[in-house]
Amino acid sequence: RYQTIPGVTSVTMAFRDRGTLGANYTGNTFRMLAVEADDFHYYSWYRDDFSRSTLPEVMRALNPLSVSEPVTLPDDAVAVGVWLKPEELYPNMYMWLVLQDADGVLDTQSLGNMGPPNWHLRTLEVPERMKRPVQLASIQIFEPVFGPAGTAGSILIDDVHAINGDGRIEYLEDFEDTASSWLPLATSTLSSDVLTFSDDDVNRGDLSGLFTFGKDTDNGLRGIYRSPSGGPVPVVASNSFLRTSGARVGDALIVELKGRFVPIQVRDSVDFFPTLNPSGAGFLIADLETLIRHINILSPALVATPNEMFIEKASGAGDSVNSVVTRMVGRDLVHDREQQLEQVRLDPLITAGWQAMVLLAMAIIIFTAGLGYITYLLAFSNRSRNEMGFLQSVGLSSRQMAGLLMLEHFIIVAVGIGLGSGAGWLMSDLMVSSVAVTENGRQVVPPFILETDFRFLAPLYLVLISIFALAVYRLTRSMRNLDFHAISRMD
Template identity: 30%
Template sequence: MPENTRALGVLVKVDRAKPSVALVARIRDANKRYFTYELGTLDSTNWTFKEVELFGSRRPWRQLFPQRPLSLMSVSIVETNARGELDPGSILLDSIKARRSTGEVENIETFSSVDGWHVLKNVPDAEKDRIELSSVSAKGDGSLLYAWSGGSPITARGVYPGADPSPMPALASVSFLRDSEHSIGDNLTISLGGRRSSVRITDSFDYFPTLNTIEDKFILVGLEPALTNTNIGALLGGITPNEIWLSAEPGLSEDEWSDLVISLKNETPFPIGSVLDTRDALSKANIDPLVKAGWKALLFIAFGAILLLSAIGFVSHAYVSFRNREVQFALMRTIGLSMNQLISLIWLEQALIIIVGMSLGTWMGARLGAVIMPFLGSDDQGAQVVPPFIMQVDWTNLLTTYLGMVVVFTLVIVGVIFLIRRMSLNRALRLGEM
């Protein structure tokens, strides 16, 4: 529509008088807000010019006014009698005119062709509606014939300009595809804000912020096409986003951030329902650094004590085993085993004990974690948390721990070998005879 449009008019002719049926226009302003204007009722079968002031007719207590430039989104007919039904009929649209603030009238659509105009199919009753180019017109240059079937009252039925309507691309949750038995590439008809819209599933997703895809099913569409498809056929107000995410620019101070949150909470004249400050939520959920350090120190002491006890146990086992088998080692030396062969035997024996013990402990720890840890993946209501709880093994730290254990056990084995090297064959054999 022209920049300084003051009024909008449509030259129409209806097949029969319908005093309870109104002709309405749906307008979108520069801020992408939608407004509905009633041009008049279809109370005459003659060519009639229906016009409405876009600014002067607004009630003074309404604080929202369209922001130029304006765009005409649709032209519709509405049965205003809520107790009645919309009867089938047809209407000829000869031209759409815009009156500037200077008084100049400009044709913005002459309907010499109906290419680029489509039927609103936001309700099931509109499936049989049709448009075509008619030779009947006020000036003989053609008009748009719109024929509609019967339907419900207080529902917009009409036409809108634009490109060929095609399904909106959409992403479907894996849970939706699984339960609905649809697949990628399918076309669906869904309800957006109570209005029918066609979508095409182009891909799927497992998780999405703020959505519980485990318990519910979702379809994601682009904001702009969704708002356009749902609002061009609406009558009052418009479908608008009810939740937005804001991210601060780098370098924003804490005071500036707090002022922003306060200003959002006190926004006028249209207050916001609630504001969730993730910084505040995370700061409340964050563990005190001293407490966190204390827990780390406690875990370090606990694991260190376990490692120390394991080392003491292994030292005790190695020493007792050496004393009990001292005679056997002496006999092996006397029958011809060299010291290197005896040391190799000790290394092999202790290595087998360590490898089997650590492998068995690792396997038992993994099984124990698989049984106990999943219980941490539920909230206080018993529902599974999103994203789901996944148990992962920090192999870097685990291998570091294993390396420390290997070093300790190696030192113990070296000590045992040192005792074997100092062993006296005569003394050991005399002990064996006693």
């Protein structure tokens, strides 16, 4: 509905939350932002100093290297079957299947008790209320315990299949492909659960899936799930997050989001990112669809949905879009970048005071530099008259004398302008850094960048160089008219 608002050119969704890093959840809370990676760089504002990579490169790092095909049930499937063989009898464990319909709604169905330690078939009916096509998202083991109090063990899984109305079987997953995208559910930051492939004991074919699980559980759950990204969630981390976690680009780790453990892999790093503050434990950026699908598969009972949006206005739309959106969601939930920048520009100290000060400073610089240089040339002319006369008497031509004078004074002027400009930039940096702080005394994020406005500086340099050229020209002409007889009579 936001796309239909007059003046809106595009709408991109986002998900913002906080997560926890490490086994000790105290003080290691980071910020999480998931955006539509394919489109975000078209609308977002970004600065070159935010990262070594450009914004399109940062967004490409969020895309999965390979997209795994979902395990999709036929539209006429009425039941799902799984062949199981527990390592031993687990009387207090239950097998669950998590199904996902065409709208992304997840439904957890129970296969009952794990059963005896031999190959046996467990089936369940596909709920008719689920919109087709239906996908198998996860195979889970539930034990009514909490935390690291579960029973360690293993279970063989093979020949997951769908059954249609006339009893025909279609195999969905036979675990014959060792490059399968099934991943174990992360039950803790140091989860030891692993899915391997076994050729020692199979129900059919050459291989079966061997799921080995430890004592750690996530609210009693363990299991495997079909990774939407073919592996951990690709993320881009702030450098502050990397320092806090001790991770590096390319490392895989587990973080806690919305009460569930999510495996991630750091693909790139940035210093800053729009709307995120790198202070504390920093932040992570992920692709919206990839992260949402991971979280929802891991936690069907707590569904994650986008909770933010970025709206791009057409040029000339004015405040109409802002007014409509404000009426829809409330004033406190709307942040307009143009209005915030306009409030800064309307500051009279910036728009009037500083501009007048710049013009006054230019006039003072031209007056003092010109006066100082002309005074120096007059003193130089009187002091060097004998030297110039001697050089001409030994054979230097007027052109050679002019070149010598121009070279000498060009070096003086170049060094003077260079040192003055460098000192000015250094002083500006010191002045800005002392005021670029928040009301709490912290550094402004992102940090200020000094920009040189050559609309003012170029004319200033031009005037100073013109004064230099005119003064040297007058000095050269005066040296051509030296009175050698008067010079020869001087001591």
